[in-house]
Amino acid sequence: MWDLWLERAKPVMPVIVIDDLDTAVPMAQALVAGGVRLLEVTLRTAHGLEAIKEIKNAVPEAIVGVGTVTSSKDLENALKEGAEFAVSPGFTRDILACAREWGGPFLPGVLTPTEVMQVRDAGFMWQKFFPAAAAGGVDMLKSLGGPFADVRFCPTGGIGPETYHDYLALKNVFAVGGSWLTPKEAMSARNWQAITTIAIAT
Numbered sequence: 746m747w748d749l750w751l752e753r754a755k756p757v758m759p760v761i762v763i764d765d766l767d768t769a770v771p772m773a774q775a776l777v778a779g780g781v782r783l784l785e786v787t788l789r790t791a792h793g794l795e796a797i798k799e800i801k802n803a804v805p806e807a808i809v810g811v812g813t814v815t816s817s818k819d820l821e822n823a824l825k826e827g828a829e830f831a832v833s834p835g836f837t838r839d840i841l842a843c844a845r846e847w848g849g850p851f852l853p854g855v856l857t858p859t860e861v862m863q864v865r866d867a868g869f870m871w872q873k874f875f876p877a878a879a880a881g882g883v884d885m886l887k888s889l890g891g892p893f894a895d896v897r898f899c900p901t902g903g904i905g906p907e908t909y910h911d912y913l914a915l916k917n918v919f920a921v922g923g924s925w926l927t928p929k930e931a932m933s934a935r936n937w938q939a940i941t942t943i944a945i946a947t
């Protein structure tokens with residue numbers, strides 16, 4: 746699925762925090778206008794689920810997923826609202842089982858070789874590498890690429906406009922995620938042009 750989506754979307758995934766529900770749709774439109782279509786709406790605030798539903802209905806060009814999935818219940822709730830993919834900062838046995846049953850694109854979060862092996866054993870070849878910068882960044886991903894050449898990573902955590910290129914240059918990285926694409930100041934000022942400008946430049 747990621748392969749297919751990446752044919753028509755930039756390989757970047759904004760990690761979106763919705764403080765005010767009315768920002769969800771214009772923010773998504775601003776990103777899509779700049780070619781950023783893979784949108785990870787986090788469950789960090791109470792508006793996450795509703796925002797997923799609203800964006801799905803109002804912005805058909807967006808590919809909307811759910812982030813900060815920390816339980817199987819989170820995943821089930823987000824799927825009911827129409828989330829097309831799901832991302833977790835880590836994984837539990839329960840989440841992996843629920844994601845397998847769903848069968849859709851789920852990115853479990855990993856940080857160590859052992860975790861890469863655990864989720865690969867469970868059938869997940871596409872993984873989130875989190876927190877990327879704090880855990881060794883590009884060098885760590887290069888090292889993981891040795892024994893795990895078949896695994897594709899989406900690093901997130903501490904990545905910004907100055908560094909995301911370095912990650913995307915790695916052959917085991919399929920996309921890069923982060924909150925830099927939807928800065929808090931631009932969101933609260935409802936400065937959609939600023940968000941489109943960032944998206945275009947990315």
Ligand SMILES: O=C(O)C(=O)C[C@H](O)[C@H](O)COP(=O)(O)O
Binds near residue numbers: 760787789812923
């Ligand atoms: O909440 C989640 O779903 C997470 O798993 C963590 C986020 O992906 C990173 O915290 C984003 O990191 P920054 O770009 O440094 O803000």
